[in-house]
Amino acid sequence: MKRIVIVGNGMVGYKLCEKLRSRSAEVEIIVYGEEPRPAYDRVHLSSYFSGSTADDLLMAPASWYVENNITLHTGELVIDIDREKKTIKTHMGRHDHYDHLVLATGSSAFVPTIDGVERDGVFVYRTIEDLNDIIAYSKKVKRGAVMGGGLLGLEAAKALIDLGLETHVVEFAPRLMPRQIDDAASEVLAHKLSQLGITIHLGKNTKSIDGNGKLEGLSFADGSKLDIEMLVISAGIRPRDELAKATLLNVHPRGGILVDQHLRTNDENIFAIGESAVFNNMVYGLVAPGYEMADIVARQITGDNAKTFNGFDMSTKLKLIGVDVGSFGDPFCDNTPSIPIVFKNKHKGVYKRINISEDGKLLLGGILIGDASQYNILHQMVANKMPLPENPETLIIGNGSAKGGDEGAGVKGLPDTAQICSCENITKGELVHQITECGITSVDGLKKSTKACTGCGGCTPLVNDLLKITLESMGHKVKKVLCEHFDFSRQELYDLIKVKGIKSYDALLDMHGKGDGCEICKPAVASLMASIWNDLILEQDTIQDSNDRFLANIQRGGTYSVVPRIAGGEITPQKLSAIGRIAEKYNLYTKITGGQRIDMFGARMDQLPDIWEELVAEGFESGHAYGKSLRTIKSCVGSTWCRYGVQDSVSFAVLIEERYKGLRAPHKLKGAVSGCIRECAEAQSKDFGIIATDKGWNLYVCGNGGARPQHAKLLVTDVDSETCIKYIDRFLMYYIRTADPLTRTATWLNKLDGGLEYLYDVVVNDSLGIGEMLEKEMEGLIATYHCEWKKVVEDPALRAKFRHFVNSDDADENIEYVDMRGQKCPVDWNKK
Amino acid sequence: MEILNAIKTFKPEVETEVNVWFKAAHVTAFPENGGACVKYKDMQVAVFNFTRRNEWFACQNLCPHKMQMVLSRGMVGSVEGEPKVACPFHKKTFSLKTGECLNAEECSIAVFPVKIEDGYVHIGFTK
Ligand code: SRM
Ligand SMILES: Cc1cc2nc3c(=O)[nH]c(=O)nc-3n(C[C@H](O)[C@H](O)[C@H](O)COP(=O)(O)OP(=O)(O)OC[C@H]3O[C@@H](n4cnc5c(N)ncnc54)[C@H](O)[C@@H]3O)c2cc1C
Numbered sequence: 031m032k033r034i035v036i037v038g039n040g041m042v043g044y045k046l047c048e049k050l051r052s053r054s055a056e057v058e059i060i061v062y063g064e065e066p067r068p069a070y071d072r073v074h075l076s077s078y079f080s081g082s083t084a085d086d087l088l089m090a091p092a093s094w095y096v097e098n099n100i101t102l103h104t105g106e107l108v109i110d111i112d113r114e115k116k117t118i119k120t121h122m123g124r125h126d127h128y129d130h131l132v133l134a135t136g137s138s139a140f141v142p143t144i145d146g147v148e149r150d151g152v153f154v155y156r157t158i159e160d161l162n163d164i165i166a167y168s169k170k171v172k173r174g175a176v177m178g179g180g181l182l183g184l185e186a187a188k189a190l191i192d193l194g195l196e197t198h199v200v201e202f203a204p205r206l207m208p209r210q211i212d213d214a215a216s217e218v219l220a221h222k223l224s225q226l227g228i229t230i231h232l233g234k235n236t237k238s239i240d241g242n243g244k245l246e247g248l249s250f251a252d253g254s255k256l257d258i259e260m261l262v263i264s265a266g267i268r269p270r271d272e273l274a275k276a277t278l279l280n281v282h283p284r285g286g287i288l289v290d291q292h293l294r295t296n297d298e299n300i301f302a303i304g305e306s307a308v309f310n311n312m313v314y315g316l317v318a319p320g321y322e323m324a325d326i327v328a329r330q331i332t333g334d335n336a337k338t339f340n341g342f343d344m345s346t347k348l349k350l351i352g353v354d355v356g357s358f359g360d361p362f363c364d365n366t367p368s369i370p371i372v373f374k375n376k377h378k379g380v381y382k383r384i385n386i387s388e389d390g391k392l393l394l395g396g397i398l399i400g401d402a403s404q405y406n407i408l409h410q411m412v413a414n415k416m417p418l419p420e421n422p423e424t425l426i427i428g429n430g431s432a433k434g435g436d437e438g439a440g441v442k443g444l445p446d447t448a449q450i451c452s453c454e455n456i457t458k459g460e461l462v463h464q465i466t467e468c469g470i471t472s473v474d475g476l477k478k479s480t481k482a483c484t485g486c487g488g489c490t491p492l493v494n495d496l497l498k499i500t501l502e503s504m505g506h507k508v509k510k511v512l513c514e515h516f517d518f519s520r521q522e523l524y525d526l527i528k529v530k531g532i533k534s535y536d537a538l539l540d541m542h543g544k545g546d547g548c549e550i551c552k553p554a555v556a557s558l559m560a561s562i563w564n565d566l567i568l569e570q571d572t573i574q575d576s577n578d579r580f581l582a583n584i585q586r587g588g589t590y591s592v593v594p595r596i597a598g599g600e601i602t603p604q605k606l607s608a609i610g611r612i613a614e615k616y617n618l619y620t621k622i623t624g625g626q627r628i629d630m631f632g633a634r635m636d637q638l639p640d641i642w643e644e645l646v647a648e649g650f651e652s653g654h655a656y657g658k659s660l661r662t663i664k665s666c667v668g669s670t671w672c673r674y675g676v677q678d679s680v681s682f683a684v685l686i687e688e689r690y691k692g693l694r695a696p697h698k699l700k701g702a703v704s705g706c707i708r709e710c711a712e713a714q715s716k717d718f719g720i721i722a723t724d725k726g727w728n729l730y731v732c733g734n735g736g737a738r739p740q741h742a743k744l745l746v747t748d749v750d751s752e753t754c755i756k757y758i759d760r761f762l763m764y765y766i767r768t769a770d771p772l773t774r775t776a777t778w779l780n781k782l783d784g785g786l787e788y789l790y791d792v793v794v795n796d797s798l799g800i801g802e803m804l805e806k807e808m809e810g811l812i813a814t815y816h817c818e819w820k821k822v823v824e825d826p827a828l829r830a831k832f833r834h835f836v837n838s839d840d841a842d843e844n845i846e847y848v849d850m851r852g853q854k855c856p857v858d859w860n861k862k
Numbered sequence: 863m864e865i866l867n868a869i870k871t872f873k874p875e876v877e878t879e880v881n882v883w884f885k886a887a888h889v890t891a892f893p894e895n896g897g898a899c900v901k902y903k904d905m906q907v908a909v910f911n912f913t914r915r916n917e918w919f920a921c922q923n924l925c926p927h928k929m930q931m932v933l934s935r936g937m938v939g940s941v942e943g944e945p946k947v948a949c950p951f952h953k954k955t956f957s958l959k960t961g962e963c964l965n966a967e968e969c970s971i972a973v974f975p976v977k978i979e980d981g982y983v984h985i986g987f988t989k
C-alpha cells in the first residue's frame with residue numbers, strides 16, 4: 031500500500047485528506063500538524079469573536095480522522111526530510127517513511143523588521159492561539175491599531191472594534207486594499223469604515239514601535255506619532271518554506287516552494303500545495319486555489335495525471351463589517367486597453383466599477399463597494415466570457431433595484447460549465463444534475479450532496495436562484511410552504527383556521543397537515559391562533575416557541591429575563607422602587623433596555639411565578655418581551671415639559687401602548703411617538719411611528735432598526751388622534767393577515783406588490799372595502815386582552831409548569847455566575 | 863392504563879444493558895407533546911411525552927452545542943418521520959431515537975429507553 035505523508039494540517043492539508051480518501055481506500059495517510067488541534071476554518075477565524083468556539087471552527091472533529099483511517103499527529107512539527115531514504119523526522123524525534131510526501135505547510139504572518147516589534151502588545155492574526163492572546167491583552171487596554179490595510183488587516187480591525195477598543199488602521203500604501211481596489215473605491219471604503227469608528231491612516235511608513243517594555247505608540251517616517259497600547263500586524267504572508275529550503279528543494283527568492291503544473295517540486299516524490307506553494311511566480315493566498323491544488327494532487331497520487339493546475343482566479347468578496355467589498359477579474363486593467371464604467375455615491379457609500387473590453391463585447395473585471403449584490407453574476411460573466419448586454423451600464427446601475435429577479439435571469443444565461451461554488455469547484459451543470467436527476471429539492475440537500483456553499487458560503491444566493499429556476503423549469507410550482515408538515519403558506523393557513531374555526535394545532539395538523547410538526551410550523555401556527563382567537567397561549571404551551579412557552583426570554587446559561595410593561599417609558603417612583611426591591615430580593619441583574627423599560631435578568635425558571643406574583647401585586651403587567659407581539663411604544667417627553675413640544679406625546683404613547691399591548695403578529699411590533707419634528711423618540715425607525723405637528727399627527731409606517739435599518743414611510747399627515755388610531759388598526763390588522771411568518775413590517779412592505787401606494791389605498795382609501803372589518807377584528811383582539819402572567823400567578827396548575835425537575839424540588843445547580851460591576855452575570859459560553 | 867403499560871420505545875441494543883429502571887414521575891407530570899426534566903442521581907434527563915406518536919423518549923438534558931442544560935424545554939417534532947427535539951437556544955435538532963444531530967455537525971446526545979408501568983414513567987440506565 032502506498033504511504034502518503036502530509037506535512038501540515040491546515041485547511042488545504044485537510045482537504046487533501048478528504049479528497050484522497052474519497053478517491054481511494056487503498057492508500058495509507060499520515061498527517062503531521064504543528065498546531066495543537068485538528069485543522070480548522072481559518073477563513074471564518076473572526077467569527078471566534080462573535081461566539082463561535084474553537085470546536086465550531088473545526089473542519090472535522092478528531093473522530094473523523096479515525097473513522098476514515100487517517101493517522102493524525104497534532105502538535106508535532108516536522109523538522110527534517112531525508113530525500114534519499116524517503117523519511118521525515120519530527121521535533122519529538124519520530125521518524126516516518128513515505129512514498130509520497132505532500133508539503134501543505136501554509137504560511138505565517140509576515141512581520142517586518144521594525145524597531146520594537148518584539149514588545150509586549152504586538153500580535154499577528156493567523157491562529158486561534160493568536161486570537162486568544164489578542165483577547166486576553168485587549169482586556170487591559172483601550173486603544174489598538176492594525177498595521178496593514180489589506181483584506182486581513184481590515185478583518186483584524188473589525189475584531190478590535192468587537193473587543194471594544196478605539197481602533198486605528200495604518201497602511202503604507204496611499205489606499206486601502208491596494209491589491210484589490212482602486213483609489214476611488216478606497217476613498218468610499220475609508221469613508222464607510224470611519225463611520226463605523228475606525229480611524230484610517232494612509233501613506234504611513236512605520237519607523238519604530240515605541241514603549242517602555244510594553245507598547246505605547248508608533249512613530250512614522252514623516253515624524254508623526256500615534257498613541258496606542260496594542261498592535262496587530264497584518265502586513266502580508268510569508269510561505270513556510272523552511273523545511274523545503276533545508277532539504278534543498280527549489281524555492282522562490284521571495285519565499286515559497288516552487289511547483290510545476292502537477293504541483294510537484296523538483297523532487298518527483300514531493301508535492302507542495304496551498305499557501306506554501308509558488309506557481310508561476312505567484313502565491314495563492316486564498317482557500318479556493320488551495321482546494322483545487324489538493325484535488326489535483328489527490329488525482330496524481332491515485333493515478334490520474336490528466337488534470338493540471340493552470341493558475342487561478344483571485345476574485346474576492348469580503349464579509350467586512352457590514353460593508354460589502356468585491357473585486358473580480360482584472361479590477362484595474364492597467365495593462366489592458368479597456369473602458370471603465372463607474373458609478374459612485376459617496377454619501378451612500380457605494381462605488382461600482384466595471385471594465386469593458388475595447389470592442390464593448392466582454393466584461394474584464396471590476397470593483398464593488400457598499401453593494402456587492404451583483405458580485406456573483408458579474409464574476410461569472412467574466413469567468414465564462416458571457417456576452418454583454420447592449421447597455422452594459424445597466425449591470426451596475428440597473429433599474430435601481432438589486433432584487434433577485436435580475437440575478438435569476440443571469441443564472442439562466444450561464445453555461446453548464448460555469449463554476450458556481452469556487453471553494454469546492456462545483457459547476458452549474460453538476461448542481462442542475464443533482465436537482466433534475468437525483469431529486470434534490472432544497473439548498474440543504476445540495477449542500478449535503480455536493481458540498482456547495484459549505485466553504486466561504488459566498489455562492490449561497492446563486493445556488494438558491496439556480497435551485498428555484500431549475501425547479502420551475504421542471505414544472506414544479508415553487509410554492510412558499512411553511513415546512514414539510516403543511517403544504518400551505520401562512521396566509522392560506524390564516525384563512526383555513528379562521529374560516530373553519532380551528533382552535534388547536536393538533537386539529538389543524540390532522541385536517542390539513544402531515545407528520546408530527548416541527549419547530550417551524552408550531553410557533554407559526556401558535557402565532558396565527560393568537561392573532562385570530564387571542565386565547566391564553568399557555569393552553570397550548572408546547573407549540574409555543576420556548577420564550578413564549580415560559581413567558582420569558584431564555585438567556586445564556588438557561589435563566590430567564592423578566593420585563594414588565596412600562597407603557598411609553600413612563601413610570602412612577604413607587605413602581606421604580608418596587609422593581610428595585612424585587613430585583614434585590616431575587617438577586618437579579620437590572621438594565622435599562624433600548625426600548626425604554628427595565629429588564630431584570632438571571633431568574634431561574636422555577637422563580638418566575640414568584641417574581642411575577644410580586645410584580646403583579648405592585649400593579650405591573652407582562653411586557654410581552656418574549657412574544658412576537660407588541661413590544662414598546664417609545665415616547666419623548668413632549669409638550670408637557672419640553673419647550674418645543676407641540677402635542678402631548680407621552681399621553682398618546684401610553685394610550686397606544688395600552689391599546690395594542692399583547693397583540694400577536696407575524697413578528698414583533700414596535701412604535702414610538704415624538705412630540706415634535708426633532709424626533710427624540712426615533713419614531714421613523716419603528717413599525718409605526720407618530721410625530722406631532724401643529725395640527726395633529728403625522729403617521730409613518732414600516733420602519734425597522736435591527737440588522738437592516740430602514741426609515742419608516744410617511745402614510746398620512748396632520749390627522750387627529752382618532753383617525754390616526756383608525757389607520758393604525760387597519761394597517762396592523764392587514765399586516766397580521768397577510769405577512770409571512772417572522773417578517774417585520776419593513777420587509778413585508780418591500781415585498782408587497784404596489785408598495786406604499788397600494789398600502790395607502792387599502793388603509794386610507796379602503797380600496798378593498800375591508801376597512802371596517804379590519805377595525806372590528808382589532809376591536810375583538812383588544813377586548814380579549816389578558817395579562818398572561820396574572821393568569822399564571824393565579825393558577826396553581828399553570829405555576830407547576832415552571833418547576834425545573836418533575837421529580838424534585840431542587841433548583842438547577844448548573845447555573846454559574848460571575849460578578850460584573852457589582853451585579854451578577856452568567857459565565858461565558860466558552861468557559862464551561 | 864392498560865395501554866400505558868406497554869413499553870413504547872424499545873431499543874434492543876440499549877435495553878439489554880439496562881440494569882436500573884428508575885421510576886421518575888407520574889405520566890401526568892409531563893406535558894402533552896412536550897418535555898420535562900427528571901433528576902436521576904446527579905444527572906439531568908429530558909423526558910418527552912410525544913402524545914401525537916404515542917411514544918415516550920428520554921435523552922440527556924445538556925445540549926452539546928453550547929453546553930446548556932435545556933433540551934427538556936425544547937420543542938418536539940419530526941423530520942421525514944424521524945422524531946426529534948429542537949434546542950431552544952439555537953434550534954439544533956437531535957433525533958430522539960438515535961441521539962444524532964440532524965441539522966449540524968454537533969456530536970450525538972445520549973438517549974435512554976423509557977417504559978410506562980402503572981401510570982409511571984420509568985427510564986432505563988446502565989447504572
Ligand atoms: C433587552 C434588549 C437590549 C437592551 O438591553 O436594551 C433587547 C434584547 C434582545 N433583542 Fe432586541 N432588544 C432590545 C431592543 C431592541 C431594539 C431597540 C428598540 O426597540 O427601540 C431594536 C431595534 C429596533 C427594531 O426592532 O427595529 C432591537 C432589534 C432586535 C432584533 C432585530 C430585528 C430586525 O428586524 O432586524 C432582534 C432579532 C429578532 O427579533 O429576530 C432582536 C432580538 C432580541 C433578543 C430577543 C434576542 C433573543 O432572542 O434572545 C434579545 C432578548 C433579550 C431578553 O431576553 O430580554 N432585537 N432590539 C432591548 C429590549 C427592548 C424592550 O424593552 O423590549
Ligand atoms: C483571518 C484570516 C481570514 C482569511 N479570510 C479568507 C477569505 O475570506 N477567503 C479566502 O479564500 N481565504 C482567506 N484566508 C486565507 C486562508 O485561510 C488560507 O489561504 C488557507 O488557510 C491556506 O491553507 P493552508 O492549508 O495552505 O495553510 P494553513 O491554513 O496555514 O495551514 C498550514 C498548517 O501547517 C502547519 N505547519 C507548517 N509547517 C509545519 C511543519 N513543518 N510540520 C507540521 N506542521 C506544519 C501550520 O502550523 C498550519 O497549521 C484568510 C486567512 C486568515 C488568517
Ligand code: SF4
Nearest residue numbers: 585623624629736737
Ligand atoms: S441584545 Fe440585541 S443586539 Fe444585543 S446581543 Fe442580544 S440580540 Fe444582539
Ligand code: FES
Nearest residue numbers: 925927928949952
Ligand atoms: S445551545 Fe443548544 S443549540 Fe445552541
